[in-house]
Amino acid sequence: MRILITGAAGFLGSHLSDRLLADGHEVIGMDNFITGSPDNIAHLASNENFQFYKRDVSNYIFVPGKVDGILHFASPASPNPLSKSGYFNLPIQTMKAGALGTHNCLGIARRDGSRFILASTSEIYGDPEVHPQAESYPGNVDPVGERAVYDEAKRFAESMTMAYHRFHGVNTGIVRIFNTYGPRMDLDDGRALPNLLKQALLGQPLTVYGEGKQTRSFCYVDDLVDGIIRLLYSDEHLPVNIGNPVEMTILEFAEAINRVTGNKAGITFMENARSARDPQRRQPDITRALNLLKWEPGVNLEEGIRRTVPFFKQKLGLS
Numbered sequence: 001m002r003i004l005i006t007g008a009a010g011f012l013g014s015h016l017s018d019r020l021l022a023d024g025h026e027v028i029g030m031d032n033f034i035t036g037s038p039d040n041i042a043h044l045a046s047n048e049n050f051q052f053y054k055r056d057v058s059n060y061i062f063v064p065g066k067v068d069g070i071l072h073f074a075s076p077a078s079p080n081p082l083s084k085s086g087y088f089n090l091p092i093q094t095m096k097a098g099a100l101g102t103h104n105c106l107g108i109a110r111r112d113g114s115r116f117i118l119a120s121t122s123e124i125y126g127d128p129e130v131h132p133q134a135e136s137y138p139g140n141v142d143p144v145g146e147r148a149v150y151d152e153a154k155r156f157a158e159s160m161t162m163a164y165h166r167f168h169g170v171n172t173g174i175v176r177i178f179n180t181y182g183p184r185m186d187l188d189d190g191r192a193l194p195n196l197l198k199q200a201l202l203g204q205p206l207t208v209y210g211e212g213k214q215t216r217s218f219c220y221v222d223d224l225v226d227g228i229i230r231l232l233y234s235d236e237h238l239p240v241n242i243g244n245p246v247e248m249t250i251l252e253f254a255e256a257i258n259r260v261t262g263n264k265a266g267i268t269f270m271e272n273a274r275s276a277r278d279p280q281r282r283q284p285d286i287t288r289a290l291n292l293l294k295w296e297p298g299v300n301l302e303e304g305i306r307r308t309v310p311f312f313k314q315k316l317g318l319s
């Protein structure tokens with residue numbers, strides 16, 4: 001297949017590019033590098049099955065020739081209010097990538113009869129009142145809340161995707177991605193894993209926000225990519241959660257990082273700068289992924305951290 005990936009220089013986009021190239025497909029990558037990095041795709045420069053275009057997908061995009069698949073992964077995605085590449089500091093671009101970018105990609109899918117996959121997010125559930133979150137839960141999002149630029153852009157993107165499916169018959173799919181980690185994450189985007197793993201490798205205490213009782217469910221990137229590829233190859237139209245259902249508190253997560261890295265500096269509890277906008281619990285119900293795609297994650301947290309360490313050491317100049 002010939003597959004267009006927007007956000008190809010991002011954390012997930014670059015891993016998806018690798019996997020699709022390994023499966024024998026041709027990949028057309030797009031990215032404007034506002035949050036993605038050329039380093040993530042540098043190793044693909046000499047691959048004759050990979051073409052790259054530096055583009056902002058919220059503007060009109062032209063792709064020469066027909067594409068069989070489109071993965072729309074372009075968007076700022078870090079919730080850290082202090083990060084330059086987080087969506088708090090790129091609010092308009094975030095809304096445009098989700099709204100106009102999705103519309104542009106759907107236009108290409110309609111033209112070419114392609115299978116289209118939207119990268120959606122667990123954040124469409126907001127601060128959830130049901131637990132774990134199944135796809136049938138419509139979410140708890142404040143449209144004028146501080147995370148809304150991301151949450152509502154993705155919610156709009158899901159609606160637009162379903163409109164193209166129902167009205168134009170486009171073969172669309174929607175993946176709701178839960179917390180994911182692995183090599184090629186941006187070390188400075190302020191998310192839990194990059195912050196804490198960086199601190200651990202530098203022998204510093206880990207900064208846990210609040211009392212660390214808030215929960216998350218972390219999925220290793222290779223597992224996530226496998227779930228997305230299965231969705232691409234399927235013809236499922238309704239949203240599918242892809243994430244690891246093993247839920248833990250952020251304190252337990254930090255302790256696992258200290259254990260795997262042998263960091264003796266312990267944990268520092270900090271005031272949660274995100275407080276009101278930090279969801280308290282998050283865990284995917286992956287029944288649909290299991291039934292429809294025969295997918296479930298296979299890499300446990302400690303193994304995933306071990307696989308991520310070499311990339312972090314290299315970026316930190318420690319190896």
Ligand code: UDP
Nearest residue numbers: 079190191192193195207208209214250278
């Ligand atoms: N967190 C933390 N210390 C950090 C960074 C994050 O305790 O240095 C917490 C954060 O408050 C949140 C959780 O870790 O409860 C996950 O944050 P992340 O930024 O990875 O993504 P989110 O799940 O909030 O979208």
